[in-house]
Amino acid sequence: MKKIVVLTGAGISAESGLKTFRDAGGLWENHDIMEVASIDGWHKNPELVLQFYNERRKQAYSTMPNEGHKALADLEKDFDVTIITQNVDNLHEKAGSTKVIHLHGELSKVRSTGDAKLIYEYADKPIHWGDTCEKGHQLRPHIVWFGEAVPMMQVAATITEKADIFLVVGTSLVVYPAASLIDFVPTNAPKYIIDPHKPTVSKQNNHLFFIEEKATTGVPKVAKELREKYK
Ligand code: APR
Numbered sequence: 001m002k003k004i005v006v007l008t009g010a011g012i013s014a015e016s017g018l019k020t021f022r023d024a025g026g027l028w029e030n031h032d033i034m035e036v037a038s039i040d041g042w043h044k045n046p047e048l049v050l051q052f053y054n055e056r057r058k059q060a061y062s063t064m065p066n067e068g069h070k071a072l073a074d075l076e077k078d079f080d081v082t083i084i085t086q087n088v089d090n091l092h093e094k095a096g097s098t099k100v101i102h103l104h105g106e107l108s109k110v111r112s113t114g115d116a117k118l119i120y121e122y123a124d125k126p127i128h129w130g131d132t133c134e135k136g137h138q139l140r141p142h143i144v145w146f147g148e149a150v151p152m153m154q155v156a157a158t159i160t161e162k163a164d165i166f167l168v169v170g171t172s173l174v175v176y177p178a179a180s181l182i183d184f185v186p187t188n189a190p191k192y193i194i195d196p197h198k199p200t201v202s203k204q205n206n207h208l209f210f211i212e213e214k215a216t217t218g219v220p221k222v223a224k225e226l227r228e229k230y231k
């Protein structure tokens with residue numbers, strides 16, 4: 001079975017009703033990123049950060065996967081598929097994808113500020129200031145904030161290096177190190193980029209195919225082509 005590695009971003013969940021970050025009307029338009037999504041912001045005003053992620057967690061919990069997520073899950077019938085997502089929602093899992101790497105953490109999980117190994121499933125519940133882990137440390141969202149390391153990056157890079165086919169869906173490719181993953185793809189592997197607004201990709205990448213469409217139509221179209229060509 002050929003190995004397909006897929007890098008996804010906020011755009012794949014847009015048609016499920018979750019806002020992207022940088023499009024017009026995106027999440028960062030009404031928020032100062034550094035106030036709500038950075039380690040400095042957490043130290044400055046943790047209650048504001050908790051409130052921001054409590055809203056995100058509640059909203060994400062009730063959303064459903066769309067045809068883009070479903071088409072990726074369905075590819076597992078014919079290919080060995082790994083999804084590397086920058087998204088903190090769990091719509092890939094809800095759609096049925098079995099190998100999902102969350103580069104930027106997961107909204108439904110929370111963890112101890114004193115022991116990063118203590119991670120709890122919170123579903124759509126809020127975290128309050130004063131909520132603690134079993135060792136008595138404050139709980140925080142299980143999210144990778146600006147200014148923090150990306151622990152899953154090495155794992156993601158190693159998997160990407162073995163890709164036969166690489167897909168990029170709904171990411172502006174401006175946030176590093178996630179955006180650098182495309183540079184780990186073997187030179188001759190085809191790379192499909194599905195996004196209504198073509199992101200900038202470094203010129204050294206070849207075998208690039210741009211599908212300037214939304215995820216719900218673009219992903220099923222590419223999935224059909226992959227089956228015809230590589231199954
Ligand atoms: N289908 C596919 N792509 C879409 C759709 C859609 N329906 N709607 C918008 N897009 C595209 C936009 O054109 C854009 O290229 O999705 C991309 C969204 O880009 P961003 O808002 O920058 O989101 P993302 O790339 O996931 O952000 C990366 O930055 O804010 C941090 O940690 C956060 O994980 C996030 C990271």
